[in-house]
């Protein structure tokens with residue numbers, strides 16, 4: 001297999017909006033499981049890097065190409081982008097190899113007549129790479145947008161909300177590749193035993209921040225190839241996501257409803273907390289999504305989760321005042337997880353954020369009725385957009401019979417702050433050592 005050709009396929013699929021990058025890449029890695037570890041690493045880096053740096057790569061190409069990136073044929077555009085990424089960021093590949101492979105690939109894809117164009121642009125860039133200047137720093141929106149490949153509208157918004165220093169911290173954090181965080185399935189194994197088993201296979205294991213029982217692993221080839229994964233000894237889950245469950249303050253015997261539950265990360269952790277005497281009603285929009293929850297529950301050996309297909313925006317009379325704890329981990333703009341789901345930044349717009357805020361409000365106003373008087377509602381998103389987070393909290397409290405509850409009892413000392421006392425926590429990339437995430441907690445008045 002030619003790794004560059006595989007990468008090109010994924011990049012074209014993602015750019016056409018047919019699939020999210022992390023899914024398109026996973027599909028290819030699953031399909032070609034026999035690839036060598038090094039080949040998988042090269043393919044992953046090439047796809048992720050080319051997507052992450054797209055705005056900067058286009059800025060470079062536009063300085064050397066007579067045909068601007070926007071006007072190029074999709075195949076040629078993606079070949080140039082991934083080649084410039086290799087020239088700029090992958091020192092292990094010689095420049096001449098980058099150019100030759102790009103030309104071969106263009107020909108193979110039926111663009112024989114453009115071989116000279118591809119070759120000319122790339123050799124010119126390779127010769128002048130050291131001279132290319134970013135936009136001037138005194139134009140912070142353009143400068144930061146190109147330097148970190150973030151759309152200008154997002155940079156502008158963050159500069160207003162967070163100021164220059166914090167915005168730059170967050171932007172650079174999206175490029176730091178954190179190890180994978182996992183939650184140990186304590187019903188089956190202790191963190192220490194799992195650590196020992198993984199280390200025996202030369203996998204690096206360290207404690208994750210904030211929570212016992214969360215580990216970070218690094219240096220494995222393919223998750224599905226690990227016996228420990230297949231045996232359900234752990235679940236992939238960021239600490240930010242685990243914190244939403246910690247904050248819910250679930251007790252043994254509680255009945256929980258998770259209205260947007262797939263693939264089940266939080267539902268399964270809730271189920272561990274309620275124990276066999278309690279239960280979790282895990283719902284999602286489609287049969288496919290419900291299947292993901294069932295697969296994970298089966299792998300982890302969790303039996304107290306009931307999975308169903310339900311639209312959270314449609315009222316369900318049978319659930320009225322049934323939940324001790326209701327989790328509303330709602331669809332959102334996802335700007336806290338850009339390091340894992342890179343292409344979200346090119347797909348999201350202000351209008352979509354507005355639509356998501358409306359959807360979140362519609363779901364919250366439907367599902368709040370399922371909470372028992374005195375019960376708890378936890379609202380969470382994986383974004384850092386105030387409209388979907390703090391503004392929704394204020395809106396919710398002013399429309400429904402709930403009060404905000406301090407999170408401090410459920411949080412490690414380090415995370416306690418003025419806002420956690422007021423009932424919400426905003427985790428920010430680069431500021432906190434985990435995904436960007438938002439969690440708010442409310443109690444229903446009696």
Ligand SMILES: C[S@@+](CC[C@H](N)C(=O)[O-])C[C@H]1O[C@@H](n2cnc3c(N)ncnc32)[C@H](O)[C@@H]1O
Pocket residue numbers: 241259260261262263264265266267283284285286289310311312313329330331332
């Ligand atoms: C942020 S994800 C949930 C992640 C999940 N709680 C976990 O921890 O694994 C949001 C989920 O909401 C689901 N969803 C979107 N709209 C929905 C709706 N109207 N009703 C139910 N689920 C919905 C999506 O399918 C997606 O699985």
